[in-house]
Amino acid sequence: MTVSVLVPSSLVREAEDKREATRKIGYVARAATVFRADRLIVFPDRDGERRWGGGFVETVLRYAATPPHLRKEAWGTRSELEYAGVLPPLRAPSQTGSESDDSGSTRQGIVTEVGPDGRVRVNCGLQHPISLVVPPKMEVDEGERVTVRISSREPVRAKLVDEPVSGLSIHRMDLSEALGREDAGVRIATSRFGENLSVSRLGTLAGRIEADGMTVAFGSPERGLPEMLDGVSIEQRADGDGVPGNGDETRDGTVPSRIDVEPGAPSRFDLWLNTVPNQGSQVVRTEEAMFASLACLTLPE
Structure with missing residues (x-):
């Protein structure tokens, strides 16, 4: 609905x-x-x-x-x-990062830097921006909001997912x-x-x-x-x-x-x-x- x-x-x-x-x-x-x-x-x-x-x-x-x-x-x-x-x-789940399933929580991030090797740096509220691989057929630009799935915080394990930003x-x-x-x-x-x-x-x-x-x-x-x-x-x-x-x-x-x-x-x-x-x-x-x-x-x- x-x-x-x-x-x-x-x-x-x-x-x-x-x-x-x-x-x-x-x-x-x-x-x-x-x-x-x-x-x-x-x-x-x-x-x-x-x-x-x-x-x-x-x-x-x-x-x-x-x-x-x-x-x-x-x-x-x-x-x-x-x-x-x-x-x-x-305090929506999309803001707090509390949306979760078997693969971990999802939260919004902002692309702060686009690299030449298919990787980007994303600020998603962790201590520092993290470097992530861009999924195939997904294009991102600096300043764009993206969805990040975090499976572990210590050590940090996360991936960029080709999904609409929720919320x-x-x-x-x-x-x-x-x-x-x-x-x-x-x-x-x-x-x-x-x-x-x-x-x-x-x-x-x-x-x-x-x-x-x-x-x-x-x-x-x-x-x-x-x-x-x-x-x-x-x-x-x-x-x-x-x-x-x-x-x-x-x-x-x-x-x-x-x-x-x-x-x-x-x-x-x-x-x-x-x-x-x-x-x-x-x-x-x-x-x-x-x-x-x-x-x-x-x-x-």
Whole structure:
């Protein structure tokens, strides 16, 4: 089952400073990791961005998804990562090197040097970079991330394996492109104006999600998905009592099943779900919605 999570570039629109924005992005990465998401995709919501947009969000997410032993090598010093120290640890097996089978553990490494004799030096979090033979038909470049299988640490015995780097991957793409992927599975939009998720409704969904995988999209604080897709401001859609809604309704108060994300590029969600049907707060933050939603939607049949 492939799980993709979509979050907007306006994810940290309400953050008061860079430190708070960084911490919030960290909990988004943590939610995706806890529920074993394969991809975390940032889609553009430029009208909702404020001080920190998609480039900042993507950089911090990529850093958070990088194993700690590779961060200095991969990132160096960048202004976006000024408060990277507040990021919560993901502690995913792909980061800690605790994924294992009969042949030992696997972990990520970075190629630091490519030699002329079919060997490369790889930094994989051991005391020093190690020299490894490149498998036949595998091509690697300096700076590339690779998978290393370690069978012994004392003495060091390891080999480079021709396998995709495991763990959460971070991408940035248009919403229509993300929903149009062949492995998108069940495409779910979360909104407080969607169909309430119930035990019986989840029962009918579980088998389909387990078989096909899913793509789940989330909005940002006070700016829900329908507002992003329909382009109507919160002020234009006040509730009946004059209190602005959270941006999760369209112009006529309905939730569409199909919305044109951009001219000539229609995008369709299979479901609009309210995954927090009894919310006690007017606004559910993106990271809170992710924990609540993915906890339900990843339950086995």
